[in-house]
Amino acid sequence: MDSGxxxxxxxxxxHALLPQEELLYFADSQHAPYGNKxxxxxxxxxxxxxxxxxxxxxxALVVACNTATAAAIDALRSKYTxxxxxxxxxxxxxAAEATRNGIIGVLATVGTLKSAQFxxxxxxxxxxxxxVTQGCIGLVECxxxxxxxxxxxxxxxxxxxxxxxxxxxxxxxxxxxxxxxVRPLIEQVVGQNVxxxxxxxxxxxxxxxxxxxxxxLSNSRYSNERNSVHFWTNSxxxxxxxxxxELWGAKASISLI
Ligand code: DGL
Numbered sequence: 001m002d003s004g005x006x007x008x009x010x011x012x013x014x015h016a017l018l019p020q021e022e023l024l025y026f027a028d029s030q031h032a033p034y035g036n037k038x039x040x041x042x043x044x045x046x047x048x049x050x051x052x053x054x055x056x057x058x059x060a061l062v063v064a065c066n067t068a069t070a071a072a073i074d075a076l077r078s079k080y081t082x083x084x085x086x087x088x089x090x091x092x093x094x095a096a097e098a099t100r101n102g103i104i105g106v107l108a109t110v111g112t113l114k115s116a117q118f119x120x121x122x123x124x125x126x127x128x129x130x131x132v133t134q135g136c137i138g139l140v141e142c143x144x145x146x147x148x149x150x151x152x153x154x155x156x157x158x159x160x161x162x163x164x165x166x167x168x169x170x171x172x173x174x175x176x177x178x179x180x181x182v183r184p185l186i187e188q189v190v191g192q193n194v195x196x197x198x199x200x201x202x203x204x205x206x207x208x209x210x211x212x213x214x215x216x217l218s219n220s221r222y223s224n225e226r227n228s229v230h231f232w233t234n235s236x237x238x239x240x241x242x243x244x245x246e247l248w249g250a251k252a253s254i255s256l257i
Pocket of ligand 1 (some may be wrong): 002003004006007032033034035036064065066067111112140175176177203212
């Protein structure tokens, strides 16, 4: 699940790593962005979506959203005690290991950057590096509209990367699951010498580990075919299905709810 279509960037990693698993994706696009909502509102959305997915017999839940993880992961784990729940956080730790000059930038939503979880992350892994953060107001909305290459999107990315570059960041964390969809624009703006880090692959591995620990991995021996992927969106935008289709990059089964 995600506040919208951003978590599809994580879903791709999960599908690549665990092709035998049936994947159900809920895009809460009608309520995107989460980045400027209160933690309480986000928790209420997460409960509603988790309940919906649980009625569809999920064996694990991936909160493919940094903002929702910061606001709701503890509450979700307390409520659904028997369900493996995997969250995600900006990759400050890998960035601190990767930086060559000790300066890292973090692009994320305001909600993520303001959260206690992010403060704890900096406390644990950001002590020996300089961390420059930038809340990217409006960028999630551009991606929700499918404007991956529009001038307005480009302008926002230039605006938000500028302070990170001015501080000399050589490593930038994509701290929101929507941002990998505009990675080419970010690369264009920051240049080849800046390393971009996103957490999608690590989340997929964590999911695999959790499923394996609980003996819940699907056994691909029974099927030669990739299993199904299904999307639900509550977006009211006329082009909602088309955007999911484009971001997923293959023919998708989509329900509008
Ligand atoms: N994909 C969400 C994240 O990773 C976006 C949050 C939002 O809707 O503002 O933070």
